[in-house]
Amino acid sequence: MASSPFTVSQERKIVTELPGPKSKEMHARRLKTVSRGAGTLADIYMDHGSGAILVDVDGNQIIDLGCGIGVTTIGHAHPAIAAAASAQANKLTHTLFTVTPYENYLLVAEKLAEITPGDFEKHSILVNSGAEAVENAVKIARKYTGRRAIAALDHAFHGRTNLTMAMTYRPWPERAGMGPFPGEIYSVPTSYPFRDPEGMTGVEAAERTIDYITTHIGATELAALFVEPIQGDGGIVIPAEGFFETLSAFCTENGIVFVSDEIQAGIARSGAWYAIEHHNVVPDLVTSAKGIAGGFPLAAVTGRAEIMDAVQPGGIGGTFGGNPVSTAAALAVFDLIESENLIEEAKRVERAFFARIGDWAERFSVVGEVRGKGAMFGVELVHPGTTKPNPEALSAVIAHATSNGVIVLDAGSWDSVLRFLPSVVISEELIDDAATVIEQALQALEP
Numbered sequence: 022m023a024s025s026p027f028t029v030s031q032e033r034k035i036v037t038e039l040p041g042p043k044s045k046e047m048h049a050r051r052l053k054t055v056s057r058g059a060g061t062l063a064d065i066y067m068d069h070g071s072g073a074i075l076v077d078v079d080g081n082q083i084i085d086l087g088c089g090i091g092v093t094t095i096g097h098a099h100p101a102i103a104a105a106a107s108a109q110a111n112k113l114t115h116t117l118f119t120v121t122p123y124e125n126y127l128l129v130a131e132k133l134a135e136i137t138p139g140d141f142e143k144h145s146i147l148v149n150s151g152a153e154a155v156e157n158a159v160k161i162a163r164k165y166t167g168r169r170a171i172a173a174l175d176h177a178f179h180g181r182t183n184l185t186m187a188m189t190y191r192p193w194p195e196r197a198g199m200g201p202f203p204g205e206i207y208s209v210p211t212s213y214p215f216r217d218p219e220g221m222t223g224v225e226a227a228e229r230t231i232d233y234i235t236t237h238i239g240a241t242e243l244a245a246l247f248v249e250p251i252q253g254d255g256g257i258v259i260p261a262e263g264f265f266e267t268l269s270a271f272c273t274e275n276g277i278v279f280v281s282d283e284i285q286a287g288i289a290r291s292g293a294w295y296a297i298e299h300h301n302v303v304p305d306l307v308t309s310a311k312g313i314a315g316g317f318p319l320a321a322v323t324g325r326a327e328i329m330d331a332v333q334p335g336g337i338g339g340t341f342g343g344n345p346v347s348t349a350a351a352l353a354v355f356d357l358i359e360s361e362n363l364i365e366e367a368k369r370v371e372r373a374f375f376a377r378i379g380d381w382a383e384r385f386s387v388v389g390e391v392r393g394k395g396a397m398f399g400v401e402l403v404h405p406g407t408t409k410p411n412p413e414a415l416s417a418v419i420a421h422a423t424s425n426g427v428i429v430l431d432a433g434s435w436d437s438v439l440r441f442l443p444s445v446v447i448s449e450e451l452i453d454d455a456a457t458v459i460e461q462a463l464q465a466l467e468p
């Protein structure tokens with residue numbers, strides 16, 4: 022890295038038990054005022070952060086392998102983001118772009134047109150959250166095609182609004198008891214190399230998906246197919262080579278809008294601006310969110326101009342979408358990714374993780390597979406000697422890690438995948454220290 026933006030030493034330091042006394046006091050207050058539906062992974066209340074370290078209210082320095090689920094890709098509280106956001110906050114905080122526009126919105130749309138895959142005219146809409154981006158992509162695809170059906174892959178996560186819950190695979194805890202959900206939404210088979218029949222290729226998995234679409238939905242009825250190039254909440258599932266190419270060709274042949282949901286994997290995290298670039302595929306629409314604005318709420322749908330422009334003026338939008346402060350932060354994020362070579366840093370993180378934890382499946386009997394791309398890693402936990410998911414092992418590992426100052430995430434349809442989404446600025450020393458803590462938990466699970 023060119024210069025150090027860190028205001029906190031990049032090391033783990035535990036000075037109280039975790040959660041500490043101040044966290045416990047805040048948690049007691051929380052139980053009286055906050056819905057239990059907003060469940061938390063670790064009841065450790067954070068005060069500030071820098072780079073890959075979070076500092077809690079008791080002064081503990083914690084290694085963050087979660088980034089608030091993939092958001093602070095460029096590191097916590099980067100001074101350049103703070104400066105850009107505060108300068109904008111002092112200048113103009115809101116007009117609503119669809120009432121009276123401003124340039125930041127244009128600059129973000131121009132940059133998105135440049136960095137998303139595809140050499141054609143692209144237009145964008147800016148919104149507030151990932152789920153809102155997905156919802157808008159559904160509306161746009163339906164309007165463009167005049168069709169109703171929407172397909173999402175098994176193990177997908179597309180959000181928690183009513184429409185995106187219908188596109189999200191697992192019932193618990195995201196959907197249970199909160200329906201009914203909209204119709205004409207279909208879950209179709211994906212490619213999950215660890216769980217597919219041995220030797221199944223990406224092309225064969227795509228043929229299975231296409232057969233399902235043809236027999237359950239009808240290709241001519243399908244408006245859009247949504248894919249995550251790397252499934253995040255699904256458990257860092259990376260489809261086999263040829264899967265997306267075959268599906269994308271099928272979509273093109275049949276007038277189906279191919280949507281790459283890059284909300285978790287996009288914006289440099291996978292070692293490319295967008296993770297679909299790791300395949301020979303150009304999506305029609307791309308959704309971005311999470312890492313796009315360094316923690317400020319912003320999301321986007323970007324894609325072929327003729328598809329994006331199918332919607333009548335006033336058909337898409339919203340009060341806060343593309344807010345001046347969030348867009349200022351996003352412009353600073355784009356600058357940092359380029360000036361600090363953060364796509365290369367994501368590749369460095371990938372190499373460092375594989376070098377440190379790549380042999381866990383050989384060393385620990387509860388580890389079925391270690392997989393990853395860029396700064397996205399999944400460790401699938403199983404019952405020894407089988408591929409049977411092991412959610413109890415995941416709970417034990419997460420409990421040990423959090424109580425020792427390492428934030429890690431859960432994932433997977435069976436809640437059995439340990440997920441790492443660290444900042445791309447994380448050092449090899451922190452990766453090593455975090456891995457050592459997690460290894461203690463894995464060792465304790467050995468029969």
Ligand SMILES: Cc1ncc(COP(=O)(O)O)c(C=O)c1O
Pocket residue numbers: 090150151152153155178179180181249253254282283284285286310311
């Ligand atoms: C791939 C994907 N799509 C959509 C969403 C929903 O984004 P948000 O939580 O910002 O609504 C997420 C969030 O985790 C995601 O990972």
